[in-house]
Amino acid sequence: MIGFYSSFLYLISAVLFVLSLNGLSHPESSRRGNLFGMVGMGIAVFTTLAIVSPNPITYLVIFLGIAIGGIIGAYIARSIDMTALPQLVAAFHSLVGLAATLVATAAFYNPSAYGIGEIGNISGGSLFEMGLGLAIGAVTFTGSIVAFGKLQGLVSGQPVTFPLQHPFNAFLGILLLVLIIALVTTNSTTAFWGIFIVSLTIGVLIIIPIGGADMPVVVSMLNSYSGWAACGIGFTLGNPLLIITGSLVGASGAILSYIMCKGMNRSFFNVILGGFGGESDIDPTQKDSSDKMVKRGSADDAGFIMDNASTVIIVPGYGMAVAQAQHALREMSDILKSRGITVKYAIHPVAGRMPGHMNVLLAEANVPYDEVFELEEINRDFSQADVAFVIGANDVTNPAAKTDPQSPIYGMPILDVENAGTVLFIKRSMASGYAGVDNELFFRDNTMMLFGDAKKVCEEVIQALD
Amino acid sequence: MGSNSQNLSTSLAEQANSIGSRLNELASKLESSKLEELASEASTLGAKIGSITQFSHGSVDPLIFGITVLVLSCFIGYFVVWSVTPALHSPLMGVTNAISSVIIVGALIAAGPKDPNFFASIMGFFAIVLASINIFGGFIVTQRMLSMFKRKKPSGENK
Numbered sequence: 001m002i003g004f005y006s007s008f009l010y011l012i013s014a015v016l017f018v019l020s021l022n023g024l025s026h027p028e029s030s031r032r033g034n035l036f037g038m039v040g041m042g043i044a045v046f047t048t049l050a051i052v053s054p055n056p057i058t059y060l061v062i063f064l065g066i067a068i069g070g071i072i073g074a075y076i077a078r079s080i081d082m083t084a085l086p087q088l089v090a091a092f093h094s095l096v097g098l099a100a101t102l103v104a105t106a107a108f109y110n111p112s113a114y115g116i117g118e119i120g121n122i123s124g125g126s127l128f129e130m131g132l133g134l135a136i137g138a139v140t141f142t143g144s145i146v147a148f149g150k151l152q153g154l155v156s157g158q159p160v161t162f163p164l165q166h167p168f169n170a171f172l173g174i175l176l177l178v179l180i181i182a183l184v185t186t187n188s189t190t191a192f193w194g195i196f197i198v199s200l201t202i203g204v205l206i207i208i209p210i211g212g213a214d215m216p217v218v219v220s221m222l223n224s225y226s227g228w229a230a231c232g233i234g235f236t237l238g239n240p241l242l243i244i245t246g247s248l249v250g251a252s253g254a255i256l257s258y259i260m261c262k263g264m265n266r267s268f269f270n271v272i273l274g275g276f277g278g279e280s281d282i283d284p285t286q287k288d289s290s291d292k293m294v295k296r297g298s299a300d301d302a303g304f305i306m307d308n309a310s311t312v313i314i315v316p317g318y319g320m321a322v323a324q325a326q327h328a329l330r331e332m333s334d335i336l337k338s339r340g341i342t343v344k345y346a347i348h349p350v351a352g353r354m355p356g357h358m359n360v361l362l363a364e365a366n367v368p369y370d371e372v373f374e375l376e377e378i379n380r381d382f383s384q385a386d387v388a389f390v391i392g393a394n395d396v397t398n399p400a401a402k403t404d405p406q407s408p409i410y411g412m413p414i415l416d417v418e419n420a421g422t423v424l425f426i427k428r429s430m431a432s433g434y435a436g437v438d439n440e441l442f443f444r445d446n447t448m449m450l451f452g453d454a455k456k457v458c459e460e461v462i463q464a465l466d
Numbered sequence: 467m468g469s470n471s472q473n474l475s476t477s478l479a480e481q482a483n484s485i486g487s488r489l490n491e492l493a494s495k496l497e498s499s500k501l502e503e504l505a506s507e508a509s510t511l512g513a514k515i516g517s518i519t520q521f522s523h524g525s526v527d528p529l530i531f532g533i534t535v536l537v538l539s540c541f542i543g544y545f546v547v548w549s550v551t552p553a554l555h556s557p558l559m560g561v562t563n564a565i566s567s568v569i570i571v572g573a574l575i576a577a578g579p580k581d582p583n584f585f586a587s588i589m590g591f592f593a594i595v596l597a598s599i600n601i602f603g604g605f606i607v608t609q610r611m612l613s614m615f616k617r618k619k620p621s622g623e624n625k
Contacts, residue, residue: 021550021558025549027551031612031613041605052579053578061578062574062578065595069594069599073603073606074602076603077602077606077607085607092600093563095596096566096567096569098593099569099570099573099592102590103576103589103593109585109586113586219559220559230566238532239571240531241568242569242571243532243535249563255547347553356554356559359552359553363615364614369616
């Protein structure tokens with residue numbers, strides 16, 4: 001099927017894909033890495049064009065398709081707001097999933113084009129690979145759409161659960177297995193479309209019970225799925241390039257999911273089974289926190305405290321992204337820096353709605369990347385810092401994760417902001433975080449609460465500093 | 467990849483098949499059941515040679531070959547991805563998103579096969595559109611992200 005030269009060119013493009021990921025080990029080499037990826041993709045596409053039948057109409061159709069997709073993709077990528085990045089990535093995953101199902105369908109209805117047999121007489125092995133590619137593609141497609149809906153706020157971020165959910169999912173899983181066996185043994189068209197429909201349903205059902213705070217895991221998981229879908233199609237077509245690329249992407253998504261789970265001290269299955277991150281079992285209002293006093297501060301107080309500090313560590317969270325406060329925050333830290341105060345940023349692995357989201361938002365606001373630190377790099381510095389400026393983060397700073405074995409977030413690695421001289425907490429209200437637990441930090445003597453919209457508070461602090 | 471032996475066995479299969487069909491003609495003319503048997507034997511031989519052709523390259527089963535590639539690639543992916551700095555995890559998702567759209571290769575073959583099937587070609591066309599959105603979108607959004615990551619400027623340069 002694939003000739004000598006095209007195999008060789010596919011290998012080059014696979015190597016370029018590996019190099020493109022390798023480039024991301026450092027911001028300096030990352031841009032070149034992205035370029036490698038583009039060149040690799042270009043080689044893959046042109047090599048394939050040389051294989052397809054040299055027919056002017058075919059070429060016209062293909063270039064029309066690429067042009068339509070390219071224009072849409074470029075437009076979206078250029079106009080998207082960086083805060084909406086997680087939604088965009090989820091939407092893109094769904095497209096990969098759908099494209100995989102379309103290719104599987106095309107292979108089923110025109111197997112001779114791929115050299116895997118005739119209609120109704122495809123070898124069992126090819127059918128198995130095709131069924132797998134179809135199933136993973138369909139799960140990725142609907143799963144990503146639900147994730148997109150949740151991130152975009154179209155669907156409630158609350159975990160959706162219903163009675164007998166797990167038995168029903170298990171039933172669908174078994175049904176899927178039966179249908180794949182039926183497809184392999186009978187070449188049946190009904191089984192093919194059955195797999196499609198059951199997989200679409202499974203995709204919806206595995207994502208709806210997962211709550212908003214677990215979205216970093218979900219987005220990484222779907223990233224992984226989209227890779228495995230490509231891998232499945234690669235097996236169907238007997239194309240090593242697709243298998244290699246699919247495995248790279250699959251491994252990448254799996255590792256990111258693992259890192260996110262570790263950042264929350266939760267097992268992968270615990271996240272998948274869902275029900276966490278919305279209305280938790282513990283009702284925060286039942287906890288008798290009303291008699292405890294919080295110290296409220298004004299922007300002037302905050303400005304005064306920071307003006308007299310020598311080191312300030314800023315802890316951004318999803319709240320900063322929602323309020324679009326990153327630019328005001330950077331302006332504030334510029335003023336502090338111009339007065340000789342050291343400013344650093346501390347980022348928790350699960351801050352934001354996708355891995356590395358906070359880093360991108362800070363980079364967008366022109367914060368140099370060498371001022372931004374990961375949890376392990378900076379956690380010891382809090383004890384030497386005069387001020388911890390927590391903006392839009394909550395659970396990732398909660399000491400209960402270290403002290404209270406009853407707490408749902410117990411064992412989660414946290415940023416030790418309580419060790420700083422003063423903790424400034426910017427929050428809209430006293431509401432608890434996603435985990436639904438109170439943060440005892442609010443009631444400490446060295447904590448000052450600044451209530452209000454993150455962006456507005458930053459702007460007020462800037463005025464106070466002037 | 468063993469294309470010589472593949473060509474050889476393909477021509478052998480064709481030859482056996484043509485012998486089979488000629489014997490069949492002869493059998494129907496002479497109305498001989500013996501010749502008919504011989505004819506069917508020749509065509510099964512053709513079919514057998516044809517099936518060997520599929521596996522003739524390097525005598526490795528394509529499935530085993532695919533799994534070998536898969537396992538080794540997973541190891542490469544594992545080591546490469548762990549070396550990605552956490553700060554660049556979002557761009558990593560952007561890039562992986564773009565390169566997973568390499569399934570456009572399958573879509574191109576579906577849209578432009580040697581012997582076309584209308585339904586499959588339509589599927590292929592839509593798959594090309596979707597994969598292209600992803601390829602362009604993924605690479606461009608990653609480029610945008612990466613261009614934002616800047617080192618600290620020497621003091622006094624930024625206003």
